[in-house]
Amino acid sequence: MLSKTELEELRPWVAETVQNTLGYSQDALVITALDCISKNLSRQSTTDQLAHYLAKEAPNFVATLYKKVLELKTAKLMSASFTSAKKRTLEPGEDEEFGNDEKPPDSKKKRASRFAASEDEAAPPDIQQLLENTRRQIEERKKQTQAMLIQTRAQVPTNVLPGVVPSLLPTTPHYPQAPAPSPASLDPGAMDKAKRMSELQARIQSQLMQQPGLLSGNKASSVKPTPLILDKEGRTVDNLGRAIQLSVRQPTLKANIRAQQRATFRQITEKKTSVKEVERVEGAFVDGRVRQGVAGRTKKQLAFNEPGKYVKQGQVLRAKAQLEALQTQIASVARKTGISSATKLALIAPQDGNDGGIPNTEWWDAVIISGESYADATLSQIPPQSRFKGITSLIEHPVKVQPPAEPNKMAALPIILTSRERKKLRKQRRREAEREKQEKIQFGLIDKPEPKVRISNLMRVLGSEAVQDPTKVEAHVRAQMAERQRTHEAANLSRKLTPAQRSAKKVAKMKEDLSCGVHVTVYRVHDLSKPAIKFKVDMNAQQLHLTGCVMLFPDVNLVIVEGGPKALKKFKRLMMNRIKWKPKKAAADDDNDSDGEGHVTNMCSVVWEGVVHDRAFNDWRVRNFPTEPLARDHLKRHKIEHYWDLALSQRIVEQEEEES
Structure with a gap:
């Protein structure tokens, strides 16, 4: 995680990267990116956060951002390692292993406890051997670290950035001037560490050369704002004289940001369409039904009336008034003569085919008359054999058809009982249910229920138990009573209808049988x-x-x-x-x-x-x-x-x- 100072140093780089990616600066995107870095979010989470601003460019931007953050963290770790190495340097006169045991006379000596024994006396021989091995390993690691630092200082050129590199490299003024050890005498792991450290130093120097304004001689100068430098033409330039573009304050409201994004997207789309436009024959690939151009509010033009416009409208209105007066007069005359009612009733009559008209031949005469109408044939022209064909002395009784509005089965009338008869039937049903329950208990199908104890029959049901411990028995009886009450209420609640069921029952009761x-x-x-x-x-x-x-x-x-x-x-x-x-x-x-x-x-x-x-x-x-x-x-x-x-x-x- 980066500190606030490092985030402030990273802010100009993020703003410049946003400017290069979108084509314009956007403070909201810079703040969101730095917030994701400060919260130490993953790459996927950061991509999701920035997708609202960058759309498809979000993954590439996040990869570049995390690469830059990784470089800053590496530089921070290198600086910390050099600082710790500098703090661990030995002062002159100290022993190479643990320093000189003899302290200056002015130093305060710690008073030894009278209960503590010396280390050699208290530690057993195995522990002493372990301590010796540990001291030997520490001595070897110190020698390897000293050799690695000497080799790194010799490899890094100090004349590239004289104001920066000496501040990054640790100085060891108290090291004894010993010759650099040969590569064969060093540990292979130490050689790899020294090689990686030299490569890291070279990378840091290259980054500092590319961006010389990131670091300066003192720490406070990085926090101060960049001085404004103008050329002869009034343009803003940097230290090298290159023209730069200052960040412009952007709107922070969502509506303004979206409006600016829509305008930018519209400009980009117009540029793409203008570049990709293909020359074609006029009208060859154009659909006349599709409206061309951007929909917008057209400017209202002046419209002048032609001479005689309102005169024509007045003539039409006067003609309509005369026509209505004539129709009213005709209707009044027709109403007096009775023609209007007959005409209206005739118009109401159905006009579909010959519905409601007189048929040419009735169905009962169609058997006797062979023609299609009465005028086509008469009885004198029909021979006697075929004249009475189909007419017999038998009487035909038509089949009775059930009326559609009457039920097929007669509904049974309900029996209305008196209150005494209803009580008698209830007693019989309860007696039968109790008898069936007792038979199940006798055959062992169900367990015998516990006696129903109340406060009134407490002494009669329990007897001696109630006399021995009346308080305990009373508590037990009251618990049984409460349990019976809860069971009764739960049964009532289970039978209670829900609001939807009550509504459905009410609707079903109101709806009638329409069969x-x-x-x-x-x-x-x-x-x-x-x-x-x-x-x-x-x-x-x-x-x-x-x-x-x-x-x-x-x-x-x-x-x-x-x-x-x-x-x-x-x-x-x-x-x-x-x-x-x-x-x-x-x-x-x-x-x-x-x-x-x-x-x-x-x-x-x-x-x-x-x-x-x-x-x-x-x-x-x-x-x-x-x-x-x-x-x-x-x-x-x-x-x-x-x-x-x-x-x-x-x-x-x-x-x-x-x-x-």
Whole structure:
């Protein structure tokens, strides 16, 4: 892990690497990278952290970053090893093994304990031999370290960076001037260490030569900001006169950072598309349906009106007004003569084929008449043999068909018992269950239950045991009572239904059996535009689990409901009694059919009700229809368009009665 000072020294290098990778500086990325290094995260974790900023360039950036950190750590370890070696140098006059045993007269002598014995007297011969071997090994390692340091100082050139290398290499002024040992006399392991150390020193020197501004003579100078040097043209340059680019303060908000990233990505994409653009024939590979260019808000231009524009619009409006007045006049004349009602009823009639027309030949006459119609053949032209063919003296009785709305089997009527009879049946069931339990105990199938002890029958059930230790027996009895109470509550809780089960049970209870037929009722309302009334109709139909639809159309608002008889009975009470269709003023004045504003009083009527074999709708919907054909087509898809024809004909008849 790097210290704060080393992280600050690493910050300029990280900023420069980010500048080279992205093409612009980004402080958030530098801070995140240094944070990952300070937390000593793995390469994969660091890559995941920086992938938000660098995308595909994150692995390469992390590899370069960790390589630089490894170099800094190696330099730190080398500096620490040299410092420790410098501290371990021997002072003149000290013994080469452990120093001189004789201390200066002014040094304080430690008072020996009267209980401690000398080392030679206390240690056995085996321990003394072990100490001698240890001292000998330490002496050999000291000699190897001295030789390695002398050889390293001789190999490293000190004239490359005179201000830096002497500060890194340890000085040994107190070493005796002994000749360098030959390579044959050194340990092979020590030779390898010396070789690696020399290579590391050479690498450090090369890094310092490439970046001379990282280290300086004193330690405080690395913390100070770099001085600003300007050339004649006002550009920022370094010590060698090369132009450099200063870091610009970047936005720290996520929105600003993302906006800047989008702008940079857009510029890069435009450059790539401009470079890779291929010359092609105009229109050869262009689809006219695809919009060319970047979508954006176009500048609004001035639009001048052509002469006579508003004059034409006025003429069109006046022609429409004249046409509407002419249509109103024609409708009033047709209404007086009765042609309009006949025309509207004729338009309501179905136009599909010959439905509802008179057949050419009835099915019972098709056996006698050989032609396709009555006009093609007469009885005089038919021979007597074939005239009465198929007519016999036998009477044909048709097969009885079960009605679809009646069940195949008669439901058994439930037996209503009195309270005395219900108690008697309960006693019989409990007696049979107890008898079966006793038989199982006699045959050894189940264990005999413990006696049910309570405080009231304590003395009678336990007897002498209760007299001997009444406190213990009372505690045991109360524990049994508490256990029985817990068992009872657990059984009740297990039988208790969950909220979902209660809701499902309630829905199943409200839904009725529709296997014998579906009850249908069709209502027509003059005005269903009030939100309160519309909400009541919609919510009651959903709560009663009815299917159907509400069709909103002026004067022919249809409400078609399908379901069971009980649900339809409740819904009919809502539509006919609970909802007050007439306003209070109109209800008070029954003679006047219109309210104070001149509109027809709102009312609800039943168009048709009955039983059908299957449902026409699968759910409940409220829909608005602007025209009559759309409304009729909607019901035609469900094969119930006759509901609309019936309701529309009733409205036409009512209008004719009101106008007359």
